[in-house]
Amino acid sequence: MTFAPNQQLNCCIAWLESSVTEHHRQKVFRVIPQNDEQVEIINSLSNHMQVDFWQPDSVTLVRPKMQVDFRVEADKSFEVENLLKENGVEYRVLIDNLQAALDAQFDSKVRTTGHSYEKYNNWETIAAWTADIAAQNPDLVSRSVIGETYEGQPIYLLQVGKSGENKKAIFIDCGFHAREWISPAFCQWFVKEAVETYGKDTVLTTLLNNLDFYVLPVVNIDGYVYTWTNDRMWRKTRSKNAGSVCTGTDLNRNFNAGWCTIGASDNPCDSTYCGSAPESEKESKALADFIREHLSTIQAYVTIHSYSQLLLFPYSYTYSLPSNYAELESIARAATKQLTSLYKTKYTYGPGATTIYAAAGGSDDWAYDQGIKYSFTFELRDTGRYGFILPESQIKPTCEETLLAVKYIANYVLEHLY
Numbered sequence: 001m002t003f004a005p006n007q008q009l010n011c012c013i014a015w016l017e018s019s020v021t022e023h024h025r026q027k028v029f030r031v032i033p034q035n036d037e038q039v040e041i042i043n044s045l046s047n048h049m050q051v052d053f054w055q056p057d058s059v060t061l062v063r064p065k066m067q068v069d070f071r072v073e074a075d076k077s078f079e080v081e082n083l084l085k086e087n088g089v090e091y092r093v094l095i096d097n098l099q100a101a102l103d104a105q106f107d108s109k110v111r112t113t114g115h116s117y118e119k120y121n122n123w124e125t126i127a128a129w130t131a132d133i134a135a136q137n138p139d140l141v142s143r144s145v146i147g148e149t150y151e152g153q154p155i156y157l158l159q160v161g162k163s164g165e166n167k168k169a170i171f172i173d174c175g176f177h178a179r180e181w182i183s184p185a186f187c188q189w190f191v192k193e194a195v196e197t198y199g200k201d202t203v204l205t206t207l208l209n210n211l212d213f214y215v216l217p218v219v220n221i222d223g224y225v226y227t228w229t230n231d232r233m234w235r236k237t238r239s240k241n242a243g244s245v246c247t248g249t250d251l252n253r254n255f256n257a258g259w260c261t262i263g264a265s266d267n268p269c270d271s272t273y274c275g276s277a278p279e280s281e282k283e284s285k286a287l288a289d290f291i292r293e294h295l296s297t298i299q300a301y302v303t304i305h306s307y308s309q310l311l312l313f314p315y316s317y318t319y320s321l322p323s324n325y326a327e328l329e330s331i332a333r334a335a336t337k338q339l340t341s342l343y344k345t346k347y348t349y350g351p352g353a354t355t356i357y358a359a360a361g362g363s364d365d366w367a368y369d370q371g372i373k374y375s376f377t378f379e380l381r382d383t384g385r386y387g388f389i390l391p392e393s394q395i396k397p398t399c400e401e402t403l404l405a406v407k408y409i410a411n412y413v414l415e416h417l418y
């Protein structure tokens with residue numbers, strides 16, 4: 001093990017210090033606009049003050065009857081409440097004091113300052129973990145670098161599985177959106193389960209004997225680092241945009257799947273900015289290059305996001321249904337049933353466009369159009385009580401239940417290789 005003893009602690013103190021002023025007394029509101037007029041009020045609200053949309057991803061995606069969660073600066077929350085009240089828009093305060101919620105997210109009982117599967121690990125710790133887990137399990141895990149980020153960080157990929165001839169593979173990635181911390185936690189958990197239960201859990205053992213799993217623990221490394229050092233609520237990459245003061249591209253709008261046609265923004269200052277071109281980001285390019293190079297083996301693509309408790313499949317960039325819609329629908333139904341069986345966590349499933357909203361440039365649609373016919377997006381816990389700042393005490397149950405669904409999908413794929 002190569003843990004730097006105080007690495008994580010130092011990081012957390014720095015993180016707390018930098019975020020104290022920033023998020024103090026900020027609030028997260030939930031509104032369900034009843035009609036176009038009320039959608040208009042939310043629109044005008046976001047035009048007049050800094051509003052950070054948690055769900056949907058952008059104000060442009062807000063429609064009547066949709067659950068809308070957004071974060072407001074402390075000094076503006078009174079104004080927002082008044083505006084909503086005056087216009088008869090019903091609202092709830094989901095998080096009354098964001099800083100208190102941010103402090104409460106580190107509620108893990110685990111007492112280590114190094115890597116832990118039941119804590120949120122910073123990038124340094126995760127990077128060291130990728131090396132350690134490969135070194136400790138040479139017969140099951142190997143690490144490679146598939147590219148580097150805008151800021152020059154190596155993008156690590158773990159190949160997990162027993163070596164064998166002509167094996168097919170499943171690709172799983174985490175950490176597209178920087179603030180969705182539960183996502184990288186799942187990728188780490190998945191690899192842990194693989195190495196700890198190999199030879200014990202019959203389903204997982206069969207899977208690892210017959211398939212390889214390509215696990216990309218954090219795609220948007222620069223953004224993830226930034227959520228630890230500067231702004232916990234950051235979503236996009238950290239690339240500079242020519243001719244704009246605003247930073248970053250939404251990686252999940254940056255793929256060549258109806259790119260920037262719907263549910264994405266061409267304004268670099270928006271949280272759903274699609275980038276200057278498909279795969280303009282080094283991270284999406286590295287991921288897409290890897291998948292293109294391994295298309296003959298990759299049978300399924302699984303991408304992990306949060307939050308909302310959804311299992312989505314293509315399409316999101318069009319309302320048209322994928323050709324194997326019935327099959328994807330039945331896989332999603334069975335996978336979510338497995339997931340729910342453990343802790344009764346309710347999931348909704350369906351094609352992205354009709355289940356949440358139309359949004360172009362997503363990696364799941366892109367992978368599907370490359371010919372990977374089993375393509376899924378998970379939106380993990382919760383449904384808004386904590387949103388992106390899910391407490392560490394929920395990492396274990398969230399990962400356990402999600403693993404059941406992923407195992408179901410992988411097993412289905414193994415029985416339906418193509």
Ligand SMILES: [Zn+2]
Nearest residue numbers: 177180305306
């Ligand atoms: Zn996301």
